[in-house]
Amino acid sequence: MRLIDEVSDAASVAISGHIRPDGDCVGSVMGLYLYLKKELPKAEIDIYLDKPADIFDCISHIEDIKSEFNTNKIYDVFFVLDCEDDRLGNAHPLFESARKRINIDHHISNKGCGDVRIVEPDRSSTAELLYDLMRPEMIDIEVATALYIGIIHDTGVLRYSNTSPRTLQIASELIKFGFNFSDIIQKTFYEKTYVQTQIMGRAVLESVRFMHNRCIVSMVSRRMMDFYQVTPQDLDGIVNQLLAVKGVECAIFMYETGTLEYKVSMRSDGKVDVAAVAMRFGGGGHVRAAGCTMNGTYHDNINNLAIGIAEQLDLA
Numbered sequence: 335m336r337l338i339d340e341v342s343d344a345a346s347v348a349i350s351g352h353i354r355p356d357g358d359c360v361g362s363v364m365g366l367y368l369y370l371k372k373e374l375p376k377a378e379i380d381i382y383l384d385k386p387a388d389i390f391d392c393i394s395h396i397e398d399i400k401s402e403f404n405t406n407k408i409y410d411v412f413f414v415l416d417c418e419d420d421r422l423g424n425a426h427p428l429f430e431s432a433r434k435r436i437n438i439d440h441h442i443s444n445k446g447c448g449d450v451r452i453v454e455p456d457r458s459s460t461a462e463l464l465y466d467l468m469r470p471e472m473i474d475i476e477v478a479t480a481l482y483i484g485i486i487h488d489t490g491v492l493r494y495s496n497t498s499p500r501t502l503q504i505a506s507e508l509i510k511f512g513f514n515f516s517d518i519i520q521k522t523f524y525e526k527t528y529v530q531t532q533i534m535g536r537a538v539l540e541s542v543r544f545m546h547n548r549c550i551v552s553m554v555s556r557r558m559m560d561f562y563q564v565t566p567q568d569l570d571g572i573v574n575q576l577l578a579v580k581g582v583e584c585a586i587f588m589y590e591t592g593t594l595e596y597k598v599s600m601r602s603d604g605k606v607d608v609a610a611v612a613m614r615f616g617g618g619g620h621v622r623a624a625g626c627t628m629n630g631t632y633h634d635n636i637n638n639l640a641i642g643i644a645e646q647l648d649l650a
């Protein structure tokens with residue numbers, strides 16, 4: 335399938351992704367936007383997304399993202415990237431009213447939504463999948479930069495097991511465009527502000543291991559976030575740091591989003607399918623990286639997650 339065949343007669347296109355967008359979501363949305371501007375120079379193309387973290391300012395035209403929504407508009411085509419429609423947030427009415435809805439994603443938990451459903455769980459990232467739907471001759475350095483950011487963020491810089499030979503081939507095609515990939519990796523993936531480093535240290539310090547040290551959990555409260563003056567985006571990477579502890583097979587990190595409400599992130603070395611655990615609580619993701627939102631006290635939430643994990647580790 336080629337993307338252009340699905341959108342060639344569209345006069346208006348909207349592109350969106352999930353709430354609290356990560357690097358793959360931002361890279362995919364922007365990569366597709368920049369690509370379609372070249373493919374459909376006469377079309378009106380809009381992007382709807384929560385404001386991305388400042389690290390993504392290196393992506394060209396990132397300022398075109400609309401984070402305020404005029405939900406009365408009816409688009410010819412609406413793209414849902416890196417999620418299904420239930421995580422669109424405020425952009426959801428625009429998905430509902432669009433004439434044609436296209437879903438492109440790589441989450442194993444995604445049943446697919448809309449009229450055209452391209453969900454390939456074997457793909458490292460939505461950005462990788464998008465590359466293979468694009469006409470290579472229409473990709474330029476700006477599109478390439480955005481897609482590359484998507485790929486490196488969902489693969490931990492081509493390191494996680496979701497990295498396939500095809501992922502590396504595509505990454506190799508992309509860096510031929512000549513952007514400074516080393517700088518992009520450092521500035522968007524590894525570099526942390528001082529407060530980001532402080533709160534990560536605090537979360538690691540207060541972490542607790544359980545289930546014979548095979549699991550680890552930590553939590554950041556609203557009070558802690560206020561104290562360090564951090565936003566949820568500043569907490570990226572903490573759960574991966576917890577999983578890096580020797581002997582740990584499953585890491586859980588949560589932060590308080592409201593009264594008795596937590597955003598949960600889970601990571602696994604492969605033994606535990608954390609997407610299956612997250613799906614019990616209305617979330618989803620991948621075998622080794624998944625998330626959900628849970629209501630209840632911190633300790634109740636750990637206990638409830640632990641039941642699903644223990645079953646898989648044969649500890650139940």
Ligand code: AMP
Binds near residue numbers: 598616624
């Ligand atoms: P996170 O822990 O938020 O970085 O998410 C890990 C993976 O799970 C990412 O691929 C997310 O897109 C996915 N994910 C996180 N939360 C949810 C959710 N509530 N529903 C479906 N997928 C999720």
Ligand code: MN
Binds near residue numbers: 416
């Ligand atoms: Mn994502």
Ligand code: MN
Binds near residue numbers: 358359416458460488
């Ligand atoms: Mn993704």
